[in-house]
Amino acid sequence: MTATLSSADIRTAKRDATGVRDRDLADNLGISEAQLVAAFTGADGDHRVTRIAHHPDDVMPRITALGEVMALTRNESCVHERVGTFLDYRSGAHASMVLGPDIDTRIFPKHWAFGFAVETKTDKGTRQSLQFFDHAGDALQKIYLRDTSNHDAWPALIDVLKTNDQSYTISVVPRKDTEGAKVKADNRETLLTSWAALTDTHQFNRLCSKLGMNRLGAYRLASGEKWVRPVQPDCIEAFMNAVSQARQKVVLFVGNAGNIQIHWGTLDTIKPMGPWLNVLDPNFNLHLRNDHVAEVYVVEKPTKRGPAMSLEAFDAKGGLLFQCFGQRDGEDDDLAQWHGILSALPSLEEVMA
Structure with a gap:
C-alpha cells in the first residue's frame, strides 16, 4: 500500500466512488485490487471482508457446498464468467483443476497469495463472493453466490476458512511485465x-x-x-x-x-x-x-x-x-x-x- 494512503482513506474513496468497479478504483488510487479489498477487513456498513485461506487445496473442495455459483476469471482485457457448481477438484503440486460439466478450470497454486470473503450490501440484498489474488494483488478468480446458491452453507464455510490474520493491510510485490514474443x-x-x-x-x-x-x-x-x-x-x-x-x-x-x-x-x-x-x-x-x-x-x-x-x-x-x-x-x-x-x-x- 502506498505510504500516503491509509485504509481509512481507501474506505472513504470506495464510498465516494459509487458504481466504479474495484479494479478501476484501485488503478485510480495507485494500489492493487487486493489492497483495496483488504482495507475493508472486519469493516461494518455496506462492505464487510473476512480474510480466508487462499490455497486451492483448502478452498476448492469446500466450494461445492455453495451449490450453483458464478465463477469469474479475467485478464487485463477479457472477462470469462461461468455459472455452475464446483465439483471434482484434483490437486497437483504444480497444477490443479476443477472438472465438471459447467465449471472447468486449470489452477496454478504458486500464484495464489490472498483470499477474501466479501459481503456487500446492495439495493437487491447482500452480495457474497470469494475473491482470490496473486502476489501482486491482481485478481485470479472470483466466485459469486447467486439466488440459486446454497446461502445457508456460507457462514460455516467462512468459519472454517477464516485465517488468524485479520489485519486490513497486505504487502504485495510489483506486478511483472507481460512477456512479449520470444523468438529464436x-x-x-x-x-x-x-x-x-x-x-x-x-x-x-x-x-x-x-x-x-x-x-x-x-x-x-x-x-x-x-x-x-x-x-x-x-x-x-x-x-x-x-x-x-x-x-x-x-x-x-x-x-x-x-x-x-x-x-x-x-x-x-x-x-x-x-x-x-x-x-x-x-x-x-x-x-x-x-x-x-x-x-x-x-x-x-x-x-x-x-x-x-x-x-x-x-x-x-x-x-x-x-x-x-x-x-x-x-x-x-x-x-x-x-x-x-x-x-x-x-x-x-x-x-x-
Missing part, C-alpha cells in the same frame, strides 16, 4: 519439424520452452507456413457472429497466471457495447475489450484425433487474451463446420494487400 529465428526449421510431429496440443508449450521461445514467438516465426495463419485483428466480432449463427459448439479459454477458466458450448447472444464485445448467455458471459486485440492467429496443431484448429488473440504487449477451439459434437464430428468458420476469416496479408 535459428530454431525455425526445428520448430516446424517438431510441430509436425506433435500428437497432443499440450506438447506445444514444452516444445516452445525447449527451443527458447514462447507461444506468440513461435506463431510469429511460423506465420505463413501450414500451421499458422495471421488474420485481421478486427475479425473477432465477425467470428463470434459466425459461431453463433452456425450454433457451433466451442471450447473457449480465458486465463491469467494463476487460473484458466474454460467454457464448453455455444455462443448465442453477441452484443457489442462501446469498446466491449460481449457474449450474454444464461450460463456464460464473455466481455472482451475488442480495441485491445492486436494480433490474431488461426493455429493448427496435429493430434491423434486429427488437427486441433484454434483462434487465438493477443494484445499489444503480447499477452494472450483468449483461445477458442471447436468442440466435437459426437465422436463422428470432423469439425468441418468449425474449420469452415476459421477459413473464412481474412488473412492479414489479404487485408494489407
Whole structure:
C-alpha cells in the first residue's frame, strides 16, 4: 500500500466512488485490487471482508457446498464468467483443476497469495463472493453466490476458512511485465519439424520452452507456413457472429497466471457495447475489450484425433487474451463446420494487400 494512503482513506474513496468497479478504483488510487479489498477487513456498513485461506487445496473442495455459483476469471482485457457448481477438484503440486460439466478450470497454486470473503450490501440484498489474488494483488478468480446458491452453507464455510490474520493491510510485490514474443529465428526449421510431429496440443508449450521461445514467438516465426495463419485483428466480432449463427459448439479459454477458466458450448447472444464485445448467455458471459486485440492467429496443431484448429488473440504487449477451439459434437464430428468458420476469416496479408 502506498505510504500516503491509509485504509481509512481507501474506505472513504470506495464510498465516494459509487458504481466504479474495484479494479478501476484501485488503478485510480495507485494500489492493487487486493489492497483495496483488504482495507475493508472486519469493516461494518455496506462492505464487510473476512480474510480466508487462499490455497486451492483448502478452498476448492469446500466450494461445492455453495451449490450453483458464478465463477469469474479475467485478464487485463477479457472477462470469462461461468455459472455452475464446483465439483471434482484434483490437486497437483504444480497444477490443479476443477472438472465438471459447467465449471472447468486449470489452477496454478504458486500464484495464489490472498483470499477474501466479501459481503456487500446492495439495493437487491447482500452480495457474497470469494475473491482470490496473486502476489501482486491482481485478481485470479472470483466466485459469486447467486439466488440459486446454497446461502445457508456460507457462514460455516467462512468459519472454517477464516485465517488468524485479520489485519486490513497486505504487502504485495510489483506486478511483472507481460512477456512479449520470444523468438529464436535459428530454431525455425526445428520448430516446424517438431510441430509436425506433435500428437497432443499440450506438447506445444514444452516444445516452445525447449527451443527458447514462447507461444506468440513461435506463431510469429511460423506465420505463413501450414500451421499458422495471421488474420485481421478486427475479425473477432465477425467470428463470434459466425459461431453463433452456425450454433457451433466451442471450447473457449480465458486465463491469467494463476487460473484458466474454460467454457464448453455455444455462443448465442453477441452484443457489442462501446469498446466491449460481449457474449450474454444464461450460463456464460464473455466481455472482451475488442480495441485491445492486436494480433490474431488461426493455429493448427496435429493430434491423434486429427488437427486441433484454434483462434487465438493477443494484445499489444503480447499477452494472450483468449483461445477458442471447436468442440466435437459426437465422436463422428470432423469439425468441418468449425474449420469452415476459421477459413473464412481474412488473412492479414489479404487485408494489407
